Amino acid sequence: YGKNTIKFLRLHKEGKKQFVKEVEVCAHLRLTSPQEYLEGNNSLVIPTDTIKNIVLVLAKKNGIPSLEQFAIDICNHFMTTFCQVAYVKAYVQEVPWQRLHEDGVPHIHSFICVPDGIRFCEAEQCRNGPLIVFAGIKDLKLMKTTQSGFEGFYKNEHTTLPERHDRILCGEFFCKWSYGECKDFDFNCIWKKIRECILEAFAGPPDCGEYSPSYQKTVNCIQMLVLSRVPQVQVIEVVLNNTFYNVVDMKNLGLTNDKEVLVPVETPYGSCACTLGRKTFFEA
Amino acid sequence: YGKNTIKFLRLHKEGKKQFVKEVEVCAHLRLTSPQEYLEGNNSLVIPTDTIKNIVLVLAKKNGIPSLEQFAIDICNHFMTTFCQVAYVKAYVQEVPWQRLHEDGVPHIHSFICVPDGIRFCEAEQCRNGPLIVFAGIKDLKLMKTTQSGFEGFYKNEHTTLPERHDRILCGEFFCKWSYGECKDFDFNCIWKKIRECILEAFAGPPDCGEYSPSYQKTVNCIQMLVLSRVPQVQVIEVVLNNTFYNVVDMKNLGLTNDKEVLVPVETPYGSCACTLGRKTFFEA
Amino acid sequence: YGKNTIKFLRLHKEGKKQFVKEVEVCAHLRLTSPQEYLEGNNSLVIPTDTIKNIVLVLAKKNGIPSLEQFAIDICNHFMTTFCQVAYVKAYVQEVPWQRLHEDGVPHIHSFICVPDGIRFCEAEQCRNGPLIVFAGIKDLKLMKTTQSGFEGFYKNEHTTLPERHDRILCGEFFCKWSYGECKDFDFNCIWKKIRECILEAFAGPPDCGEYSPSYQKTVNCIQMLVLSRVPQVQVIEVVLNNTFYNVVDMKNLGLTNDKEVLVPVETPYGSCACTLGRKTFFEA
């Protein structure tokens, strides 16, 4: 297969108010015949340059009402225009520009980049198959400074980790979910709702939080809340890359460190991941 | 000289409410004698490991009320404790953890990382010299989608750039300023005020903006506004790493692109910088 | 599943001569029950910290005669020690330390890091399934300054790319292959042989090279040569991330640029990939 990445800006105006979307689009294509690999026959090959032109023309003509709709437009274009395309996947990722505010007043044409979790989506289709749409958030860094522990794990002669009932829970989340039949979805609204679910399930109630017995359970709580609140989600995958923090031992320095000063442990670096769907569950 | 970098977390509680600061500290030391370089005599050398311990002990004992105060504490400690230290500089940078909110309610112990500009500061001192404090913001990405141009520049036989009166102004800012005699400054409050000045001078009034004739003039506007609004600032340096965007030419594709689709130009990559002080001005 | 990454150094001596391997090991485990996700029951969970200890103990006891043997050792240990492990994968990657030479004389204990392609391997096993071993090279950057073109591709109204018969072929290769039943393989020797095949197939004969009609065909040539020369390889995957270079148009500057000065095109960024096995072929 071949893929390629294009980054561009799409502007539009409503009156004098300006709107901006900066996206990175990656299109994957697989052709019905591998003759360009085996025989060096390029007659069916759609050059990277042409793919770039098509993506830019679609952005110009249709705009980017949502990342998902734009990914769907790309899939549709390749499937209907090129009979040599056997499979197409369009990945779209957003640069998180947010409108600037001055004393609460939104600015008509100025923006600031706020990367507190990156929105992305994916649409894919095999010829004669259904169009499947995924959406997600990545690079979302969250931390709980209490209400987290890890106890009762398996132990043998290689175990040196002590049990802990009040540690830091910190990590970078990657969440990706699939939609079912996506007729007239308000993708922007659903995405915001899911992001809120993720934060709520991670943190628990604002006044007291909720105890997490492991990274794995927190991953599961996020999945359960999203599936229960957002009926459009069919399956949700969550990957959590942990950052561990150790309380610094200050006994040699004559001090008692009551979980006040901690250092990140860069090695080993752990991650846990789970995929959860409706009805039936499967762990990857 | 020697320097080293330490990253750690400082937690504290007020009742049940938790507060967190994650900082990266880099301490530079220069000794009165270079004998460890010339003779391999280590008797005056303060090991990296000891420096780390001192920074952690200071964080434990004093907390981090502001980055600036913590940097000052570090300088003071080294100057008063080690007579072999001729010069000390402490650089402190913050990981931008922000308290999570659920429906507007702040969470007592959960945080999200929001890197929309990184706060840092620097304190430095030579033995028998004054303690100088700098503060700043870096990795601040801003964009104006209109009200920016570049015309009337110098032209010769190597000029191919057309004049433009409606281009995108986009870039990453690095701003660093020095404080004068810093007695009882509220460093946190001043820093927020300066950040607002930078955004306001970049963007102009929210309803109409302000035309920028060049990156250089925008840099100068920021400096002028900060100096006029914040009397504690003595000198301010601004570096702007530009991202250029070109309107895609779609004539060959049969379309008129009215500044709707633009692509970033990754080469050449430009930057402009200026340092502005009170009374006298100097360009670096 | 869970995974984690550990980086460490393994030294050994033969007489006074020192040998070093610095590796990054990533172990993935999937357990027979997902109870830690669903119920917060940690009783089967093997902590990251324990996995780290096991990897270090294996390195201490067995050494790292080859990356592949070490990955096999890790798989074997987890499968035979923990009955709750349903699946294990060990990824091992090398930091490319090479012995220093002074006037051709090898140094007994000094090394330089030479990252001209990174060696890695992977061993994986499901309970009751075979142990499968992969090896590979990544981050291998190669360039041909001539003997490369791209012509006869598919054209339509979105095509703007001109045909070229003398372009630069440049890119970063990722190659990964699987071994069949790996009894008593000399993994180090085979890996070196495959690396030579990749370079030879890319470059062609040293005195004249060989014309490449496309990135895809070059990928295929590499695969064909490896499969024909190295009987231990069962399947080989090659991914090529292209860097395009454009000849700078200097007409406006009054000069004729005869493919002397070229600039990299950073967007769009393309890649092509193919997986080729024995007997039957399949394109991913």
Place this chain on the structure above:
Amino acid sequence: YGKNTIKFLRLHKEGKKQFVKEVEVCAHLRLTSPQEYLEGNNSLVIPTDTIKNIVLVLAKKNGIPSLEQFAIDICNHFMTTFCQVAYVKAYVQEVPWQRLHEDGVPHIHSFICVPDGIRFCEAEQCRNGPLIVFAGIKDLKLMKTTQSGFEGFYKNEHTTLPERHDRILCGEFFCKWSYGECKDFDFNCIWKKIRECILEAFAGPPDCGEYSPSYQKTVNCIQMLVLSRVPQVQVIEVVLNNTFYNVVDMKNLGLTNDKEVLVPVETPYGSCACTLGRKTFFEA
């Protein structure tokens, strides 16, 4: 001032044999008047785009016989062409393409990227001042697995580091030196000679090495050897970013680890730097 970065490829042929240089050039300019900052008057500003054109035209016309000569050409061009330029600095850095060899035979047009230390140079000039040329190597990673220690350092109540007489010495070097009056220097030849000096001073004799009592002393040894062997060098600056490795304590795991397994310590991260010139010495 303003600066900008351009990356490009310069090819040339001798008969059928092809040669390639890929460089990144960064030109800094300071103008005689800051009117573009203060008044928004662009009439003296040389746009980034024009600077790019000039660099490419110089590469086309003169080629790149050495990085240093190319940097000198750039300085000369700006000083002689633009009377509004008060200061110019040209930084040139090389992508380390090396000719491929097959069984010892050099290939006529194929190259591999081997980043074992990156060559760079800098030329700078103030109007009416001398042209000063610097050269250097960066990202050079070296390791000694024995013959290194750190003892006899300053101790107080914050000291926890034990003395060690057989540790790993590992780090990334940045070395930069200035040439005096550079008439007819063979910059390529001198650079290779200095690189060899750095490796030799770091490693010591190949059969036994030389004991290093500290990072600082190793830095000094490199500087002394370069100054003694290469008369064209006036001043040399060396920065060493250390990577520390700790011997893993395996007592709890029932094993004796005789400096066989070590892990990198990522925090604190130290660096030491020194600048050494002829006759008089000064430490920065």
